[in-house]
Each structure stands twice: as C-alpha cells, then as structure tokens.
Amino acid sequence: xxxxxxxxxxxxxxxxxxxxxxxxxxxxxxxxxxxxxxxxxxxxxxxxxxxxxxxxxxxxxxxxxxxxxxxxxxxxxxxxxxxxxxxxxxxxxxxxxxxxxxxxxxxxxxxxxxxxxxxxxxxxxxxxxxxxxxxxxxxxxxxxxxxxxxxxxxxxxxxxxxxxxxxxxxxxxxxxxxxxxxxxxxxxxxxxxxxxxxxxxxxxxxxxxxxxxxxxxxxxxxxxxxxxxxxxxxxxxxxxxxxxxxxxxxxxxxxxxxxxxxxxxxxxxxxxxxxxxxxxxxxxxxxxxxxxxxxxxxxxxxxxxxxxxxxxxxxxxxxxxxxxxxxxxxxxxxxx
Amino acid sequence: xxxxxxxxxxxxxxxxxxxxxxxxxxxxxxxxxxxxxxxxxxxxxxxxxxxxxxxxxxxxxxxxxxxxxxxxxxxxxxxxxxxxxxxxxxxxxxxxxxxxxxxxxxxxxxxxxxxxxxxxxxxxxxxxxxxxxxxxxxxxxxxxxxxxxxxxxxxxxxxxxxxxxxxxxxxxxxxxxxxxxxxxxxxxxxxxxxxxxxxxxxxxxxxxxxxxxxxxxxxxxxxxxxxxxxxxxxxxxxxxxxxxxxxxxxxxxxxxxxxxxxxxxxxxxxxxxxxxxxxxxxxxxxxxxxxxxxxxxxxxxxxxxxxxxxxxxxxxxxxxxxxxxxxxxxxxxxxx
Numbered sequence: 001x002x003x004x005x006x007x008x009x010x011x012x013x014x015x016x017x018x019x020x021x022x023x024x025x026x027x028x029x030x031x032x033x034x035x036x037x038x039x040x041x042x043x044x045x046x047x048x049x050x051x052x053x054x055x056x057x058x059x060x061x062x063x064x065x066x067x068x069x070x071x072x073x074x075x076x077x078x079x080x081x082x083x084x085x086x087x088x089x090x091x092x093x094x095x096x097x098x099x100x101x102x103x104x105x106x107x108x109x110x111x112x113x114x115x116x117x118x119x120x121x122x123x124x125x126x127x128x129x130x131x132x133x134x135x136x137x138x139x140x141x142x143x144x145x146x147x148x149x150x151x152x153x154x155x156x157x158x159x160x161x162x163x164x165x166x167x168x169x170x171x172x173x174x175x176x177x178x179x180x181x182x183x184x185x186x187x188x189x190x191x192x193x194x195x196x197x198x199x200x201x202x203x204x205x206x207x208x209x210x211x212x213x214x215x216x217x218x219x220x221x222x223x224x225x226x227x228x229x230x231x232x233x234x235x236x237x238x239x240x241x242x243x244x245x246x247x248x249x250x251x252x253x254x255x256x257x258x259x260x261x262x263x264x265x266x267x268x269x270x271x272x273x274x275x276x277x278x279x280x281x282x283x284x285x286x287x288x289x290x291x292x293x294x295x296x297x298x299x300x301x302x303x304x305x306x307x308x309x310x311x312x313x314x315x316x317x318x319x320x321x322x323x324x325x326x327x328x329x330x331x332x333x334x335x336x
Numbered sequence: 337x338x339x340x341x342x343x344x345x346x347x348x349x350x351x352x353x354x355x356x357x358x359x360x361x362x363x364x365x366x367x368x369x370x371x372x373x374x375x376x377x378x379x380x381x382x383x384x385x386x387x388x389x390x391x392x393x394x395x396x397x398x399x400x401x402x403x404x405x406x407x408x409x410x411x412x413x414x415x416x417x418x419x420x421x422x423x424x425x426x427x428x429x430x431x432x433x434x435x436x437x438x439x440x441x442x443x444x445x446x447x448x449x450x451x452x453x454x455x456x457x458x459x460x461x462x463x464x465x466x467x468x469x470x471x472x473x474x475x476x477x478x479x480x481x482x483x484x485x486x487x488x489x490x491x492x493x494x495x496x497x498x499x500x501x502x503x504x505x506x507x508x509x510x511x512x513x514x515x516x517x518x519x520x521x522x523x524x525x526x527x528x529x530x531x532x533x534x535x536x537x538x539x540x541x542x543x544x545x546x547x548x549x550x551x552x553x554x555x556x557x558x559x560x561x562x563x564x565x566x567x568x569x570x571x572x573x574x575x576x577x578x579x580x581x582x583x584x585x586x587x588x589x590x591x592x593x594x595x596x597x598x599x600x601x602x603x604x605x606x607x608x609x610x611x612x613x614x615x616x617x618x619x620x621x622x623x624x625x626x627x628x629x630x631x632x633x634x635x636x637x638x639x640x641x642x643x644x645x646x647x648x649x650x651x652x653x654x655x656x657x658x659x660x661x662x663x664x665x666x667x668x669x670x671x672x
C-alpha cells in the first residue's frame with residue numbers, strides 16, 4: 001500500500017485549498033450553502049466516472065480529475081447554465097497513493113481556474129473496487145431559461161458544435177495502438193510517422209480531456225429550442241431530443257463535421273461517418289433551433305454546423321446525399 | 337447475468353415515478369432545477385456508500401436505498417435544514433438484477449413519502465467493482481441559519497439525541513453472530529433465546545436503518561451553537577466540533593445514553609461505554625448549546641441528553657464520575 005495520509009489530512013492538504021467559495025465553509029462542515037442569485041435558477045447535474053469504464057487505469061490523475069469535472073460542466077453547458085461549483089465523492093482503492101492524489105488535486109485546481117468554479121464539499125471513502133468518482137455540479141441560469149430537451153419543433157434545424165468521433169478514435173488509439181488502426185478502405189495513403197503520432201495525440205487528447213462548451217451554451221439561451229451534450233454518440237443522444245420533443249430528426253451524413261485528424265485516421269467514407277456519429281465521449285453540444293445568429297460561433301468560441309432538420313414523426317435517421325437512409329448498426333454507448 | 341432491462345428502460349420503469357418534483361422534469365433532461373425559496377438558503381451534502389464498507393453484500397435492496405438516502409438526510413438534519421430532494425449516482429455490478437433494483441426503488445419510494453423528498457436526477461453506470469451509491473441531498477434553511485460546526489463556546493453544554501453504540505453493536509451481530517457476542521465481564525446474565533433475538537433485531541435495525549433527526553435539527557436552529565451528525569463515532573465527531581470551534585469538550589461517561597438492548601448486549605461497564613462512544617453509524621445529532629428549551633425533546637421527537645460541557649482548550653476527553661480521564665483507544669472510524 002502506497003504512503004497515504006489519513007482521510008482528514010488528505011482533505012486538509014489537498015481539498016481545503018480548492019474550497020474557495022464562502023459557502024463551502026473551508027470544508028469544515030457536513031454541508032455547503034449554495035450561492036444564491038435572486039434572478040437565477042440553480043441547475044444541478046451529477047455524473048460518475050468508473051475506472052475501466054470511463055477512463056483507463058493508466059490515465060494520469062490530473063486528466064481524470066479534469067474529465068470528471070468537465071463531463072459535468074458539459075451537461076451544464078448544454079442547459080445554458082453558468083457553473084459556479086461542485087461536490088466531489090471519491091471512492092479510493094488502497095493502491096491510490098499520495099502522489100496520484102496530488103496530481104488529481106492539481107488537475108482540479110487548474111480546471112477550477114479555467115472554468116471559475118469552486119469545490120463546495122464532498123465525501124471520501126475507501127473501496128475494494130475500482131476508482132470511482134462522482135461529481136455533482138451546479139450552475140446558474142436566468143430564471144426559467146434552462147434549455148430543455150423537449151422543445152424541438154418541425155422546421156427547426158439541427159446543429160452540433162465542433163467535430164464528432166474524435167474521442168471514439170482516441171479511445172481506439174489508446175486501446176489498440178495508433179500504428180495499426182482499423183482503417184476504412186477509403187482512408188488516405190499512409191502519412192509520415194510524425195504525422196501519425198501528432199494525429200494520435202490529438203485524438204487521445206479529445207478522449208481524455210473534453211472541452212465543455214460553456215460560452216456556446218450560454219449563447220444558446222433563447223436561441224435553441226432543445227439541446228444536450230453528446231456523450232453516448234450523436235445519433236443516440238439526438239434520439240433523446242426526438243423522443244422527449246415528439247419529433248423526427250433527419251441528419252445528412254455529409255454535413256456531420258469530422259476533424260482533419262479523424263479523416264486522416266478513419267477516412268471520410270460513409271462507414272467512417274457512421275462510426276463518428278455513434279462514438280461516445282464527444283461532449284459537443286447538439287441542439288435544434290429555427291435559425292442561429294451569424295455571430296453564434298464567434299460568441300460560443302467554437303464552430304457550429306447545421307447537420308440536419310426536425311420533422312414531424314419519430315426517431316433519428318441518417319441520410320446520404322440522395323436522401324436515402326443509411327443503416328446505423330449501433331445507436332450509441334449503453335452501460336447495459 | 338440476471339435479467340435486467342437497458343439503462344433507459346430501467347430509468348423509465350423505476351426512477352421516473354420517483355421524480356415527483358417539477359424541477360426534475362421527469363428525468364427527461366440532463367439536469368434539474370432546484371426549487372427556490374426566496375427566504376432560504378439551499379444546503380447541499382453528498383455521501384457515498386460502498387458495498388462491503390458501508391453495508392453488507394446480503395443487505396436487502398430496500399434497506400440499502402433507505403440507508404443511502406438517510407445518511408444524507410442526517411447531514412441535512414444536523415445543519416437545521418429541511419430536505420426537499422436528492423440526486424442519485426448508481427454504479428451497478430452486472431450481478432444486480434431487476435428484482436434487486438425493484439426492491440431498491442421501493443425503498444426509495446417509501447422514504448420519499450416518509451421524508452417528503454423527490455428524486456431530482458441521477459446517473460447510472462456499470463462497474464466491475466462493488467455496488468456503489470452516491471446521493472447528493474438538498475434542503476432549505478432560513479437564510480444564514482445553517483447550524484455550523486464552528487460555534488461551540490466555553491460554558492456551552494454538550495448534548496446528543498437518542499442513544500449511541502447501537503449500530504456498532506448491530507454490525508457486530510451481523511458479522512459475528514448474535515449468539516456469541518464479545519461480552520464485557522460486567523454483562524448481565526444470559527437472557528432467553530427470544531430476548532436475545534429481539535435485542536439482536538433491534539441493534540441490526542439501528543445499523544441498517546438510521547433515523548435522520550430532521551424535526552430535532554430544525555428545532556435546534558437558533559438553539560445549538562454547533563452541531564453535526566454522529567457517523568464516525570461520538571468522540572471522533574465531537575472532535576471535529578472541538579477543532580473547528582477551537583474549544584475543548586469534556587464528556588461524562590456515565591451520562592452517555594445507551595439503549596436497553598445495548599446494555600443487555602455489551603453491559604454498562606466503562607469498557608462498554610467507550611465502545612459505544614467510538615462506534616460508528618449512530619446518525620444521532622450531537623450539538624452544543626448554552627441551554628436547551630424544556631420542549632426540545634417533544635419538538636424533536638427524540639430524547640436529548642446532556643453528556644458534557646465545552647471548556648477552553650483543545651480536544652475531546654471522556655471522564656469518569658470522579659472527573660478522571662478515561663483512555664479512548666480508538667477515536668473513531670476512519671476509511672484510511
């Protein structure tokens with residue numbers, strides 16, 4: 001068992017410095033008081049990450065910290081909320097030592113600065129199982145303005161931020177190696193070793209370190225009729241909007257934005273697009289809107305691409321340039 | 337692997353019916369909106385339970401559900417807050433089947449009715465490890481009136497609700513059997529088998545099903561100078577109040593309230609009192625106050641016992657009837 005101080009020393013050394021909000025009471029209490037804003041609703045969300053499921057055992061502690069926080073901030077982003085704080089429940093296996101925990105706390109500190117949030121409280125327990133982290137994140141949204149999943153209407157356009165599929169490819173690189181990717185027959189000729197490594201690095205980074213689209217989400221208040229963050233795969237997640245809104249969503253495969261790295265890795269065939277649209281961990285925002293302001297991408301700090309339309313009906317379909325439906329073999333990641 | 341529906345069917349069948357608050361949006365969204373009360377602060381707390389650490393693998397699902405919820409409600413109780421809702425993050429091993437989950441949801445439903453709270457959202461994931469449950473619970477407290485740990489002052493009395501040590505004895509019965517307890521030499525003569533079983537049942541129940549002292553906590557607003565719920569052991573937890581308040585707490589061993597079942601099981605020797613004062617899982621409220629209103633026990637629905645006093649100094653000491661310090665070998669439960 002690696003050297004590790006007691007539970008209370010650990011909290012004192014690593015976590016108290018992160019509890020910068022006055023409502024956290026320096027973690028000296030059993031509970032926190034959420035900061036209030038008379039004009040805002042408090043939006044809350046919770047997401048847990050389990051070693052071996054959501055991250056790999058060898059992933060660095062600072063990146064695991066950031067990923068756990070960011071997947072929750074991504075949920076808040078898609079709801080149009082501005083995050084202010086979070087609670088952290090840690091289940092630690094014995095083998096996790098102080099070095100790892102210091103890395104972990106450093107990652108949290110960096111992201112707290114990047115996203116202006118404070119640790120508000122938490123819980124630390126031992127576990128005989130895998131490292132398990134649960135964050136509950138909080139944000140403010142002007143009263144009644146949380147962007148729901150339920151407002152998509154026939155005639156709306158369907159949009160997504162950034163590019164999709166990168167994280168799925170990054171996970172493939174991590175688990176299968178970058179040098180022998182499962183390639184589409186339409187993939188381009190093999191590039192130099194340096195180019196392959198750079199591409200692999202980019203895709204791995206996209207898997208390990210999602211970018212919550214907070215500025216975009218806040219810019220979508222009053223613009224988007226429905227929104228969510230893409231975590232289980234674009235097609236699967238848009239399926240939630242279709243279901244809850246009672247509409248049909250038609251996606252045009254050729255419009256789905258793929259990064260240059262992904263095109264170099266998987267190619268740009270229909271097969272590659274289907275894989276990208278069903279891969280998990282993108283943490284982009286997918287949304288519907290009658291139209292979007294020209295300045296949206298600039299305000300949101302990330303490109304936004306129109307990828308389809310909302311119609312009357314049910315379900316999500318992917319179509320080719322001739323309007324024919326492309327079969328989607330696996331709709332998205334499910335835990336079970 | 338037992339029969340279990342998909343993640344989404346599971347949520348639909350078991351958890352959507354529990355999301356009664358409008359801010360939960362029927363779990364159809366990624367986030368919830370916390371109900372607001374213009375005169376109140378929102379108090380939040382999170383506590384996780386891990387199979388094999390906080391409960392036993394064979395414990396019934398409905399009791400595990402209730403314990404997970406109640407240990408969080410107990411934190412809110414000690415802060416003077418009135419709970420209104422909670423988020424639930426579940427990490428489920430494969431072997432957990434639908435029957436177990438239905439039991440689990442039934443437990444939540446019963447406790448939601450008992451404590452007037454709503455499921456507000458959550459997260460469900462698979463795990464290769466033990467069943468792990470994290471609840472984040474929310475309550476309202478009149479603005480600025482959350483009872484802290486930091487207000488104890490020399491001259492205050494120290495109080496505890498109910499009785500302590502029962503849950504620790506219950507765990508001992510569960511793990512070592514009721515018929516061959518580790519007995520104090522001062523334990524009374526062996527009672528009938530029926531009496532032993534009834535006593536064991538009571539102690540097990542106290543371990544499996546804590547009673548959050550919500551009415552008492554709310555009655556302590558403006559009365560208690562510091563409070564917390566006793567989860568790691570009376571002496572250890574009062575140590576937190578002593579540390580954060582910058583005071584010394586002197587406990588009189590003979591005043592520490594033990595249940596008749598515990599006295600029958602462990603006896604009433606000094607050794608038994610020390611064990612009771614260092615056993616975990618009591619979930620009673622320990623607090624300090626200059627004095628308590630005569631009606632407090634009636635208002636709180638549970639007896640309150642004065643067990644000591646606050647002095648200038650540091651730490652917690654247990655004293656005998658002659659004022660001599662009793663050594664406390666193990667201050668309380670620590671996860672590591």
